[in-house]
Amino acid sequence: MSEEFVLQTVGLTKHYGGVHALEGVNFDMRKGEHVAIMGDNGAGKSTFVRQITGVEQRTRGKIAFYGDEVNFSGPLDAREAGIETVFQTLALADDLDVPDNLFLGREKTKWDFLGPFRLLDYRAMREATMAGLEKTGVKIPNIRNTIANMSGGQRQCVAIARTATFASKLTIMDEPTAALGVQETAQVENIIRTLKEAGEPLILVSHNMRQVMDLVDRIIVFRRGRMVADLDVNATSGEDVVSYITGAKTGTEFEGAA
Amino acid sequence: MSDTSQGTGGVTFDQTKRSWPSEMNVLLALVIIIVVFEVLGQILPYMNDQSFLFDTRDRFDTIFNEARIKIIILQVAIIGIIALGVSQVIITAGIDLSSGPLVAATAMIAMSFGQTELVNGYANPKALFGTWAMDLPVVIPIVIGLSFGAAIGAINGIFIAHFRIPPFIATLGMFLICRGIALWWSAGNPISFPTAQYKAIGDGMMPVVWFLSLAVIFHLIMRYTVYGKHTYAIGSNEEAARMSGINVKRHKIMVYMIAAMLAAFAGVVLSAKASTAQAGMGEFYELFAIAMAVIGGISLTGGRGSIIGTVLGAMVLGVIRSGFTYIKLDGSYQLMAMGGIIISAVILDQYRQRNRA
Numbered sequence: 001m002s003e004e005f006v007l008q009t010v011g012l013t014k015h016y017g018g019v020h021a022l023e024g025v026n027f028d029m030r031k032g033e034h035v036a037i038m039g040d041n042g043a044g045k046s047t048f049v050r051q052i053t054g055v056e057q058r059t060r061g062k063i064a065f066y067g068d069e070v071n072f073s074g075p076l077d078a079r080e081a082g083i084e085t086v087f088q089t090l091a092l093a094d095d096l097d098v099p100d101n102l103f104l105g106r107e108k109t110k111w112d113f114l115g116p117f118r119l120l121d122y123r124a125m126r127e128a129t130m131a132g133l134e135k136t137g138v139k140i141p142n143i144r145n146t147i148a149n150m151s152g153g154q155r156q157c158v159a160i161a162r163t164a165t166f167a168s169k170l171t172i173m174d175e176p177t178a179a180l181g182v183q184e185t186a187q188v189e190n191i192i193r194t195l196k197e198a199g200e201p202l203i204l205v206s207h208n209m210r211q212v213m214d215l216v217d218r219i220i221v222f223r224r225g226r227m228v229a230d231l232d233v234n235a236t237s238g239e240d241v242v243s244y245i246t247g248a249k250t251g252t253e254f255e256g257a258a
Numbered sequence: 259m260s261d262t263s264q265g266t267g268g269v270t271f272d273q274t275k276r277s278w279p280s281e282m283n284v285l286l287a288l289v290i291i292i293v294v295f296e297v298l299g300q301i302l303p304y305m306n307d308q309s310f311l312f313d314t315r316d317r318f319d320t321i322f323n324e325a326r327i328k329i330i331i332l333q334v335a336i337i338g339i340i341a342l343g344v345s346q347v348i349i350t351a352g353i354d355l356s357s358g359p360l361v362a363a364t365a366m367i368a369m370s371f372g373q374t375e376l377v378n379g380y381a382n383p384k385a386l387f388g389t390w391a392m393d394l395p396v397v398i399p400i401v402i403g404l405s406f407g408a409a410i411g412a413i414n415g416i417f418i419a420h421f422r423i424p425p426f427i428a429t430l431g432m433f434l435i436c437r438g439i440a441l442w443w444s445a446g447n448p449i450s451f452p453t454a455q456y457k458a459i460g461d462g463m464m465p466v467v468w469f470l471s472l473a474v475i476f477h478l479i480m481r482y483t484v485y486g487k488h489t490y491a492i493g494s495n496e497e498a499a500r501m502s503g504i505n506v507k508r509h510k511i512m513v514y515m516i517a518a519m520l521a522a523f524a525g526v527v528l529s530a531k532a533s534t535a536q537a538g539m540g541e542f543y544e545l546f547a548i549a550m551a552v553i554g555g556i557s558l559t560g561g562r563g564s565i566i567g568t569v570l571g572a573m574v575l576g577v578i579r580s581g582f583t584y585i586k587l588d589g590s591y592q593l594m595a596m597g598g599i600i601i602s603a604v605i606l607d608q609y610r611q612r613n614r615a
């Protein structure tokens with residue numbers, strides 16, 4: 001597997017019993033590249049995300065990260081390798097507040113010799129949360145509020161701030177702006193542009209054609225678990241992408257795939 | 259959203275904006291119940307103007323009726339120790355029904371290594387083992403008892419976390435197994451005459467000392483450590499906890515182990531206090547421990563509640579028990595009242611949950 005690729009999958013396949021959610025996906029992205037994944041509901045986009053982030057174990061296929069073949073046994077492995085993800089389900093703990101959620105699973109601690117009973121460094125986490133929110137421009141009235149008391153958009157902002165606060169080798173966002181208002185969507189798009197300027201690679205799952213055309217370099221289209229197109233944004237049009245999504249068209253190199 | 263965020267940036271950190279803690283409701287309920295008993299003491303004709311909580315006869319140098327307060331805490335202390343563990347289990351959205359029988363089994367096992375050889379110069383009539391198990395240093399029965407608890411908790415946890423057996427079923431099975439172990443251990447015979455050291459564990463107000471110190475320790479753990487945070491996270495959203503990189507299975511096993519070790523310790527304290535261990539001990543303890551947690555505001559759906567709440571919940575049960583004795587109503591009324599209060603606590607919790615989303 002080549003080192004010039006941030007992420008490469010070969011024949012990535014996921015079956016849920018009889019449901020072939022993902023079938024033989026050969027995906028690759030280069031360093032610094034921003035790639036969008038599009039496709040109808042149930043096309044397998046989130047399934048793809050779950051396989052490469054170790055949330056689920058794939059049925060077969062290979063995954064390489066920066067040239068090395070990887071087998072993440074769980075989400076922690078993927079995160080430690082440098083993959084930060086905004087899941088479609090957001091993965092927030094409702095009864096905890098914003099700093100708790102930002103640092104869930106990687107708390108800042110003191111007295112580490114106490115093992116599982118090591119102390120939480122609340123102050124450091126609070127300060128880092130404030131800095132992270134400031135940096136990403138995410139607006140949350142009171143960070144001590146529990147997630148349960150927040151609006152859908154605010155929750156999404158917390159999930160996005162969680163990935164943007166930590167340096168990463170690959171950021172994945174699964175429909176990050178689905179529930180956001182106009183201003184907040186613009187804010188998230190700014191975060192994505194900042195990543196682009198910093199040369200950090202990104203996979204963006206989105207149904208928003210304008211957003212995708214504005215932000216990314218390349219569009220991958222999924223249909224019924226298969227990759228059916230790989231399009232350069234500068235050499236394609238919105239209608240074109242739509243016809244791939246609906247199945248009116250299939251990329252030449254993918255003939256017979258779907 | 260822009261209208262709810264103040265000023266530029268919109269990020270504010272306002273410590274005063276925290277919501278009314280649910281512990282305050284429990285405290286309020288506690289005060290109300292005490293007032294009710296106080297008033298009943300005044301108006302019921304056969305009470306002769308006694309006071310529930312105050313020392314009207316100047317038997318003590320304090321304003322409060324110290325003896326009554328001590329009894330209130332003492333009679334809930336041992337179950338309270340169990341409730342500290344059950345609370346943690348419930349915070350993970352689980353349940354532990356095995357603690358009552360585990361108390362009995364641990365009492366039997368621990369005391370069989372805590373017996374004294376000579377009782378008034380004669381051989382211990384209740385001796386289970388030979389002289390090799392007699393007059394051992396007290397740490398030995400304690401360590402054996404806690405290890406037994408840890409093993410039972412680990413089994414509970416493994417079945418629940420790895421084999422995905424619902425906690426209710428897994429711990430119900432363990433409930434029967436532990437009662438069986440308690441009966442089998444000495445073929446149903448009581449085990450008595452512990453060493454002086456062993457007896458000291460449950461002497462006088464010692465159960466209260468254990469309960470309150472363990473409560474402080476676990477309050478700090480639940481609030482200020484990674485263990486506590488992950489326990490709440492799992493109960494809030496297990497999938498999110500897993501996606502955030504928490505080892506949910508390992509953590510759950512740890513929670514069930516800690517809960518079982520607390521129940522095992524309660525068994526040691528109970529047998530020390532009673533100076534005997536019997537297979538039927540700890541009947542309904544698991545249910546009262548769950549009741550304390552629930553009355554204290556620990557949500558059965560997980561993620562919410564605190565050790566402070568559980569301690570207050572224990573006090574509520576203690577006050578009710580003591581209050582009914584005080585107004586000379588017998589146990590049957592106590593049970594009915596407790597049942598009503600448990601149901602009210604759950605209704606209140608659901609009401610709070612519905613009104614927040």
Ligand SMILES: Nc1ncnc2c1ncn2[C@@H]1O[C@H](COP(=O)(O)OP(=O)(O)OP(=O)(O)O)[C@@H](O)[C@H]1O
Binds near residue numbers: 016
């Ligand atoms: N755990 C599961 N068990 C069984 N089938 C599943 C499971 N998860 C997903 N699927 C199925 O796999 C297919 C792909 O689902 P996926 O969530 O990846 O779609 P998606 O492209 O992300 O759609 P959307 O745009 O709606 O988010 C769907 O048909 C779905 O029903």
Ligand SMILES: [Mg+2]
Binds near residue numbers: 174
């Ligand atoms: Mg999806």
